[in-house]
Amino acid sequence: MSSLNLASTNNNRSYRSDKEELWRWLTLYRALLRGDQRDFEQIARSLCPHIPLIEAMYVSMSKKITGAGDTGLHVLVGAGKWFDDLMNRPRMIISVLTLRNSDGHTPLCVAAMVGNMKAAKVLLQLEMELPPNVRAGIDAVGPYPIIEAVRYGHKEMVLLLIGDYVAKKLEGSPPTKQSTTSLFLHLLVVAGFYDLLLALVRYHPVLTRTDFYGGDDESLLSLMAEKPSAFWSGTQLGFWHRLLYSGSIRTMFILSRAIVFSSVYVLSRENYATYMLRLVED
Numbered sequence: 601m602s603s604l605n606l607a608s609t610n611n612n613r614s615y616r617s618d619k620e621e622l623w624r625w626l627t628l629y630r631a632l633l634r635g636d637q638r639d640f641e642q643i644a645r646s647l648c649p650h651i652p653l654i655e656a657m658y659v660s661m662s663k664k665i666t667g668a669g670d671t672g673l674h675v676l677v678g679a680g681k682w683f684d685d686l687m688n689r690p691r692m693i694i695s696v697l698t699l700r701n702s703d704g705h706t707p708l709c710v711a712a713m714v715g716n717m718k719a720a721k722v723l724l725q726l727e728m729e730l731p732p733n734v735r736a737g738i739d740a741v742g743p744y745p746i747i748e749a750v751r752y753g754h755k756e757m758v759l760l761l762i763g764d765y766v767a768k769k770l771e772g773s774p775p776t777k778q779s780t781t782s783l784f785l786h787l788l789v790v791a792g793f794y795d796l797l798l799a800l801v802r803y804h805p806v807l808t809r810t811d812f813y814g815g816d817d818e819s820l821l822s823l824m825a826e827k828p829s830a831f832w833s834g835t836q837l838g839f840w841h842r843l844l845y846s847g848s849i850r851t852m853f854i855l856s857r858a859i860v861f862s863s864v865y866v867l868s869r870e871n872y873a874t875y876m877l878r879l880v881e882d
Contacts, residue, residue: 626664632672635681658692662699669702670710677711677719687722694726698734712745712761715754720745725760744780745763750787758796767803776811782810789823 617663628647631639641657648656661672676682688691693707700706703711707783711720724745727735746765749757765784775781783806788797798826800808810819 623666623815625660625663628660628672629665629675631681632675632681635676635683637683637685640683648848654689657689661692662696664699664701666701668733669700671696671699671701671706671707673699674701674705674710677716677723678714680714680716682716682719682722690726693723694730696729697723697727698738704741705748706738706745709743712749712754712757713752715749715757717756717760720757720760720800728764742780745781746772747784748786749788750793752793753758753776753791754790755793755796758793762796775808775811777811780811781807782812785810785820786812786823786867789820794824806843813853 623625625647628640628643631643635846640660641653644656644660648659651659657863661676664671665675670678673693673781696707697706701710708720708723710716711723719841730738744765749761775785785797785800788794801820808820810820812823
């Protein structure tokens with residue numbers, strides 16, 4: 601048998617083995633999609649009968665059970681579900697926080713994508729308790745949870761994640777066009793989250809000098825001007841449309857003022873989300 605045929609045979613065997621393994625975990629996958637904790641525990645015990653239940657649950661949460669490389673925890677939070685009992689067993693999930701699926705998403709990223717606030721609050725808390733070197737490893741590569749949250753239009757999720765993000769990413773010189781911050785600001789404009797954009801610029805005027813793809817003259821002002829929903833033409837506007845329009849004008853005014861006048865304030869990371877929420881609600 602030629603080496604080419606041998607390699608092909610080995611690949612086919614590996615594919616069949618992987619497929620059979622995924623089928624073995626299908627019942628667990630379905631239980632996680634339903635968010636049925638009792639069913640999950642029973643299935644985990646049956647799949648791992650020779651170890652204690654708590655260990656079987658840990659294996660089930662950390663095992664990659666889909667063709668896209670999702671662990672049990674990815675599947676649970678991606679379905680918009682959460683098991684309250686997991687908070688009482690942090691060791692079960694803390695080592696899974698850094699695992700990424702085939703798209704590079706951690707469980708917190710997936711929670712941010714689907715707007716699973718209950719899961720995101722716990723995962724963010726546990727992630728912040730990781731050793732600094734482990735957290736640095738997570739932050740070194742994307743995708744980032746807050747980027748996914750704004751990409752999918754989950755404003756409440758953005759407010760939850762923004763304090764941690766700002767503490768790590770929005771300090772120092774103006775962001776370059778290759779930076780995560782440049783993408784984040786662009787997505788805020790695309791999502792129409794002008795109040796969040798306004799709050800960020802009021803706190804970090806340096807953001808008005810962010811570089812964006814699209815030419816040397818591209819700026820936050822020009823990005824907003826290019827978005828039709830940012831401004832309403834004509835005079836026949838209802839009350840809410842007038843309110844939205846005046847908010848856009850206010851955002852543009854403060855953006856332009858921030859280019860000329862800049863100041864720096866320091867807030868603790870814990871108070872930052874509260875500060876942002878207050879600005880948004882003003």
